[in-house]
Structures are given as C-alpha cells and as structure tokens.
Amino acid sequence: MNRQEYIDQNKDRFLDELLEILRMPSISADTHYDSDVAKTAVFVYNKLVEAGADNVEICHTEGHPIVYGDKIFDPSLPTILVYGHYDVQPPDPLDLWDSPPFEPVIKKTEEHPEGAIYARGACDDKGQMYMHLKAFEAMIQSNTLTCNVKFMIEGEEEVGSTNLGIFVASHKEKLKADVVLVSDTSMLGNDTPSIDVGLRGLSYVEVEVTGPNRDLHSGVYGGAVANPINVLAKMIADMQDENNHITIPGFYDDVDELSEAERAELAKAPFDLEAYKKDLDINDVLGEKGYSSPERASIRPTLDVNGIWGGYIGEGAKTVLPSKAYAKISMRLVPNQSSEQITALFQNYFENAAPDCVKVKVTPHHGGEAAVTPIDSPEYLAASMAMESTFGKKPIPTRGGGSIPIIALFEKELGIKSVLMGFGLDSDALHSPNEKYGLFNFYKGIETIPYFYEHYAGLKKG
Ligand code: BES
Numbered sequence: 473m474n475r476q477e478y479i480d481q482n483k484d485r486f487l488d489e490l491l492e493i494l495r496m497p498s499i500s501a502d503t504h505y506d507s508d509v510a511k512t513a514v515f516v517y518n519k520l521v522e523a524g525a526d527n528v529e530i531c532h533t534e535g536h537p538i539v540y541g542d543k544i545f546d547p548s549l550p551t552i553l554v555y556g557h558y559d560v561q562p563p564d565p566l567d568l569w570d571s572p573p574f575e576p577v578i579k580k581t582e583e584h585p586e587g588a589i590y591a592r593g594a595c596d597d598k599g600q601m602y603m604h605l606k607a608f609e610a611m612i613q614s615n616t617l618t619c620n621v622k623f624m625i626e627g628e629e630e631v632g633s634t635n636l637g638i639f640v641a642s643h644k645e646k647l648k649a650d651v652v653l654v655s656d657t658s659m660l661g662n663d664t665p666s667i668d669v670g671l672r673g674l675s676y677v678e679v680e681v682t683g684p685n686r687d688l689h690s691g692v693y694g695g696a697v698a699n700p701i702n703v704l705a706k707m708i709a710d711m712q713d714e715n716n717h718i719t720i721p722g723f724y725d726d727v728d729e730l731s732e733a734e735r736a737e738l739a740k741a742p743f744d745l746e747a748y749k750k751d752l753d754i755n756d757v758l759g760e761k762g763y764s765s766p767e768r769a770s771i772r773p774t775l776d777v778n779g780i781w782g783g784y785i786g787e788g789a790k791t792v793l794p795s796k797a798y799a800k801i802s803m804r805l806v807p808n809q810s811s812e813q814i815t816a817l818f819q820n821y822f823e824n825a826a827p828d829c830v831k832v833k834v835t836p837h838h839g840g841e842a843a844v845t846p847i848d849s850p851e852y853l854a855a856s857m858a859m860e861s862t863f864g865k866k867p868i869p870t871r872g873g874g875s876i877p878i879i880a881l882f883e884k885e886l887g888i889k890s891v892l893m894g895f896g897l898d899s900d901a902l903h904s905p906n907e908k909y910g911l912f913n914f915y916k917g918i919e920t921i922p923y924f925y926e927h928y929a930g931l932k933k934g
C-alpha cells in the first residue's frame with residue numbers, strides 16, 4: 473500500500489487516538505495532575521512502540537518524564553530529531569469553555585469547514601506532536617522512511633523545560649542528529665502556509681511589594697500610608713513611556729535591529745489590521761511606536777503583566793489598605809538579548825525605582841533565549857519544499873512571537889538547528905478557552921512531514 477492510501481485508510485483511527493490523548497489532563501504546572509501527566513507519557517510510549525520505533529523508553533527526570541524512541545536503519549542517512557510536548561497549559565478559566573477542556577468535541581466552523589477538535593492541547597501541542605507519530609507509522613508501513621529518526625517528547629514545555637535542558641546536556645551522544653524538527657507553532661492560514669524562522673526568548677519574574685506590616689483600615693490610615701497596590705500599579709505604568717518603549721535602562725542595548733530590507737521581506741506576509749481588530753473585538757491596537765502590529769508581536773521585545781493581585785477581591789466592598797501587592801511579569805526577548813541579563817536589569821531597575829515607603833522583592837522564574845532558522849539552510853529549504861508539495865504553494869517565512877526555550881538550547885548543546893514546521897493557526901486559541909485544532913491541519917501535517925524527510929535526505933546528499 474502506498475503512503476497516501478495508508479493515511480486515507482487509517483484516518484479515523486488516527487483521529488480516535490488523538491482524541492484519546494486529549495482526554496488526559498496532562499497539566500504540567502499543577503501537581504494535582506502529576507499522575508495524569510505520567511499516564512500521558514505512557515500513552516506516548518505505547519504509541520511509539522506500536523508505530524514501529526525502537527529503543528522506546530520513558531526517561532525519568534526530577535520532574536515529568538521524557539519519552540524517547542528511535543529508528544536508526546541506515547547510518548549513512550541523516551538523522552532527524554523530532555521534538556514535541558505532551559503537557560498542556562491549565563484550562564482556566566473553565567466557565568469560558570463551551571465544552572469541557574478534556575472532553576474533546578468536533579465542530580464545524582466557517583474557519584474550519586472540515587471540522588475542528590476543541591480541547592486543551594488540541595493544537596498546543598498534542599495534535600501537532602501526534603502528527604509526527606502517525607507520519608512515522610505511515611512511512612514505516614509504506615516503506616518510505618528516508619531518514620533515521622529520534623523522537624523526544626517531553627512533559628514540561630509549558631513550565632520551562634528545565635529538566636529537558638539537563639537531559640539534553642547529559643545525553644548528547646544519544647540525541648546526536650542533523651536537525652531538530654518541531655511542529656509547535658502556527659502558520660498564517662490554511663491557504664497561506666508559512667514557516668516561523670524565529671521565536672522570541674523569555675524573561676519571567678514575579679514581584680512582591682510590601683507596604684505596612686498588616687492590612688489596615690483604609691479610612692483610618694488611607695492617604696497617610698503607602699498602598700502597595702497603588703505603588704505597584706505606578707511602577708508598572710512607568711516601565712513604558714508614551715511611545716510604548718520600555719524604560720528599563722539598557723533593555724534595548726543588545727536588540728538585533730532588523731535592516732529595512734529584512735523588514736520589507738517580513739512585511740510581505742499578508743496582514744489585515746481590520747480583521748485582526750475585529751477578531752479580538754478591539755477598536756484599536758497598541759504597541760511600540762514605529763512598528764507594525766506583526767513586528768510588535770515578533771521582532772520587538774515586550775513587557776507584559778500576566779497577573780496582578782492583592783487586597784480584597786471577594787464579593788461586595790471591603791475598605792482595606794492592603795499590606796502586599798503582587799504581579800507576574802513577562803518580557804519577550806528577541807535574538808541577541810540574554811534572558812539572564814534582562815532579568816538582572818529588571819531586578820536592578822525595580823529595586824531602585826521603588827519608593828522608600830515600600831519594600832520590594834523580585835523572584836525570577838524560568839526564561840529562555842530567542843532562536844532563528846536561516847532561510848538558506850537545508851532544514852528551512854526541506855520544510856519549504858515539503859509544504860509546497862502538499863499545499864501547492866511556497867510557504868512564507870515569518871517570525872513567531874511565542875517562545876520555545878529548548879530550541880536555543882538544542883543549538884547550544886547539540887550544535888544543530890531546528891526547523892519549526894507548525895500547522896496550527898493563531899486563531900486556534902492556544903492557552904485560551906476553547907482551544908482547537910482543524911482536522912484539515914492535523915491530516916495536512918501527517919501528509920507533509922514525510923516530504924520533509926524526503927527533501928531533507930535529498931538536500932543532505934547534495
Ligand atoms: N507552542 C508554544 C509556543 C508558540 C506558539 C510559538 C505559537 C509560536 C507560535 C509553546 O507551547 C508555549 O506556549 N511556550 C511558552 C513558553 C514557556 C516557557 C511557557 C510561551 O511562549 O509562552
């Protein structure tokens with residue numbers, strides 16, 4: 473049976489298997505779900521075995537396990553390291569989901585006329601990761617595997633991949649490969665294929681601002697004692713000027729500024745500002761002066777509050793001057809900025825900017841560096857040719873705004889580049905309620921991946 477026939481005949485089973493893994497609440501951030509995360513790793517293990525991988529194992533770490541498997545059948549052929557993650561983000565806020573996050577349903581929409589699967593992790597990254605297992609199975613079954621392959625599917629991407637970093641650094645020989653292939657990003661549209669050639673880095677901090685040593689009556693003390701929430705709000709507001717430029721001294725020092733030619737090249741990707749605003753139900757956009765919305769969300773660094781809390785947030789009104797205020801702040805970084813250095817700059821700035829009436833504490837969380845894939849590299853060309861084979865048009869190179877910190881680490885530790893051949897859409901609501909993944913995208917991915925193997929083998933042979 474040829475590969476396409478095999479895929480066509482097994483379509484429904486592929487989907488059933490994906491629905492099965494989507495029912496597993498593998499929320500890596502929440503320890504209540506540790507056993508579900510572990511069960512999901514076992515599921516991936518079993519499916520790798522069934523698909524025909526060798527040396528399949530569950531690699532235990534200080535945190536959630538990594539699933540490894542490989543097929544090395546001809547040492548003279550290049551080896552592809554497939555990376556993906558089986559963990560997902562917490563589904564909150566639950567009341568905004570139209571159907572329960574771990575009970576996948578398929579619905580047809582205008583955007584996805586063939587149907588889309590609604591579930592947490594549908595696109596990020598179970599749906600996309602699973603395409604690789606099924607593409608591999610189809611290549612094995614049709615005898616069309618053209619590269620050696622190693623799978624490394626982790627369970628901690630959504631919490632920073634700290635243990636995977638340690639695993640990679642200590643298993644360089646085991647993971648030796650020519651390229652990393654990842655489907656964990658988006659493309660512009662189902663009829664506008666694109667490939668992310670860049671990802672942003674990340675610096676993430678939590679801040680605590682302490683005013684008086686206890687909560688106070690806001691009438692008895694209000695006006696005379698610093699309110700840490702007021703102070704924190706002002707400190708945050710001061711970190712951006714009227715041009716939405718970040719004011720932390722040195723923040724932009726190492727930013728890789730793109731040339732006008734590079735910006736013109738990226739501006740070729742279609743973007744409809746009116747549709748963008750309409751989709752988000754906003755009257756206007758906001759961002760750094762001098763840059764377009766796609767640029768602001770990809771080639772420029774940011775500073776965003778992800779959460780802010782303190783004081784009374786229960787029902788009704790409580791007149792209180794709180795003792796403490798908190799915020800979680802993320803900074804998306806671009807190539808050449810160092811997350812460690814930016815975290816240090818932030819910490820230094822925040823501590824110095826705090827008025828004497830409060831005490832502040834800055835706690836750094838996980839971070840990571842930005843990554844770029846050169847468009848003249850064999851990995852990019854192979855991905856471009858693969859997508860052209862199945863979409864009938866050349867994909868557009870784009871820069872993604874999200875982060876996958878392990879990508880920069882692959883380059884540092886293994887000395888190899890990654891190619892981000894993602895099949896999701898930005899509208900798939902990653903990390904949001906009603907996350908979805910189109911059936912079109914799932915099957916298109918399964919069909920496209922083998923072409924990457926073929927073209928990559930061809931290009932490496934020269
Ligand atoms: N798959 C995403 C990253 C992504 C999504 C890149 C869409 C480009 C387009 C990944 O799972 C993710 O969410 N990463 C986190 C970083 C991590 C350290 C929590 C992110 O970008 O917030």
Ligand code: MN
Nearest residue numbers: 596597629656
């Ligand atoms: Mn992801």
Ligand code: MN
Nearest residue numbers: 561596630902
């Ligand atoms: Mn994610």
